[in-house]
Amino acid sequence: MWIFWLIAIPLVLFALGVVLSKNLFRSTIYLGATLVLTALIYLLLHAELLGFIQILLYTGGVATLLVFAIMLTQRIVGEDITQQSRGLVGGAIASLAVLLILFFFLGSSQLDFSVRPYPENLNLALGKNLFVTYVLPFEVLSVLLLAAIIGAIVMARRDR
Amino acid sequence: MAQPIFQTLWKTGVVFLGALTAAAYLVLAERKFAGYFQERYGPNRVGPFGLLQPLADAVKLLLKEEVIFPQASRGLYLAAPVIIGVAALLPLAVIPFSEHFYIADLPVAVLYLLAVGSLSTYGVLLGGWSSNSKYALLGGLRSAAQMVSYEIAMALALVGVALMAQSLSLVKIVQAQQSLWFLIPQILGFVVFLIAAFAETNRLPFDLPEAESELVAGYHTEYSAFKFAMFFVGEYIHLFIVGCLVTVLYLGGWYGPWKPGPHWFFLKTFLVLFFMIWVRWTYPRFRFDQLMRFSWKVLIPVALLNLLLTSLWMAL
């Protein structure tokens, strides 16, 4: 349990850093740290595949993408773009409300919160779920990714 | 509980000492070989054959003046070398040096390696940006773009290995090679992996991030003293790890013609590293557009073809 707090407290601090930092680049860096720490929480919940994929995709990919995006937009208007987190109060109230709702529903639901036993053959269990049970969503996903690739190229080319 | 913890600490100590020594002597080996390739001696003043040179370098780097630029973003500027150093050492935790000597045999070790690799992209970006210097920033962004482009080719090559071994654990991958090294059935994947490895370690012919003639030293231009040493040592530990990985993934790890053991592992790793040093001092540098085009237009299709062939073979 103490490991959870060891991860969770810096996680919340970094998340606050993302929102409160004036500098967009710093925000991105804090976001990366937040995502790595979230991945560690996944590991604590025995979701190792998800945890590593999270680090790989989000810190390696998304954080890099954001940095490039910042570099691309920098100085278009003649000065560094700073983040003005307007409506801090409203945001704080909204997130508190979400937190309370979450507490309320999780408290009243009949969900089983115990960490599931590790499947005997994780790879097989995962493969079966992904490629047999949920085969249709999986294939639809490829079309979605295709659309995303084409969309990305169209948008980026217009930008040139 | 106390017993395994003690054992882990002991192994961690051995791995650290080994990796740092390996990195230090890789630097010397590189300089020595470079010397011979260019018909000169290389370092030969400190100790016999220059064998104490790494020690002298380490002491020098430790005692250097600490320069932190007022323009740099101090916190992030100091964090970058730490992240690089940590990210360089982390992959060693899953490498099986012999059948029994490894720190952890993760069931998803291959993904762990890729994930940790992406952490170093992070450190490079951080170092480049926080120095607030043009060369560093250009080098950092270039480096990130390059690492990201070759990561896909590398991941696709790794899928081929996972297909053959039906596992992502490095120990199981080596065990699957007892009778036949993956080098032979995965020859396409091997070539893709090796080329991507050159790019991921930022070495010639793909050392664009620190192309001296245009970028001074790339993302660590503004780092000096021990902060620079972290980048430098990290680079050579990374190189050592690539040598280990090629051995584990394609050359049968600790297996040899007779009597399996760590000696085979280190022999093969040394040969791979020698090859990488040889290439570095033989080939000129690619241009950046050639480098990017090569990954996206050649390596990725080849890796996909390799996957198709391998999975056809496995599904049969």
Added chain:
Amino acid sequence: MGEYVPLGIYTVVTVLLALLLMGVAIILRKRGPTRPDKYTNYECGELPEGTARIRFHAGYYLVALVFILFDVEALFLFPWAISLRALGWFAFIEMTLFVLILFLGWIYAYKKGALEWM
């Protein structure tokens, strides 16, 4: 999950080692009078001109975007690869279809010159 305890210990020791080395370097470093012009960024011996935070080319952004999409594809391949033997032909055909659809994206990117640098 037994393998994560050694991994955790290793990670903690790694971080401590990196911090320790940095700390030792800070204690041992040379102090004393120094030249103020050491404390400027390197710019071929000239005084640095303007800021380093310049605008970068859109090519970087495009590369990162295409990377993420192909990375997602590659990540789906891993669980597939290790269960292919057990799942057989069905999984093979399924993944071939998946990769082929994404390969269309690659062809599109190729045709539009998105894989060209600059």
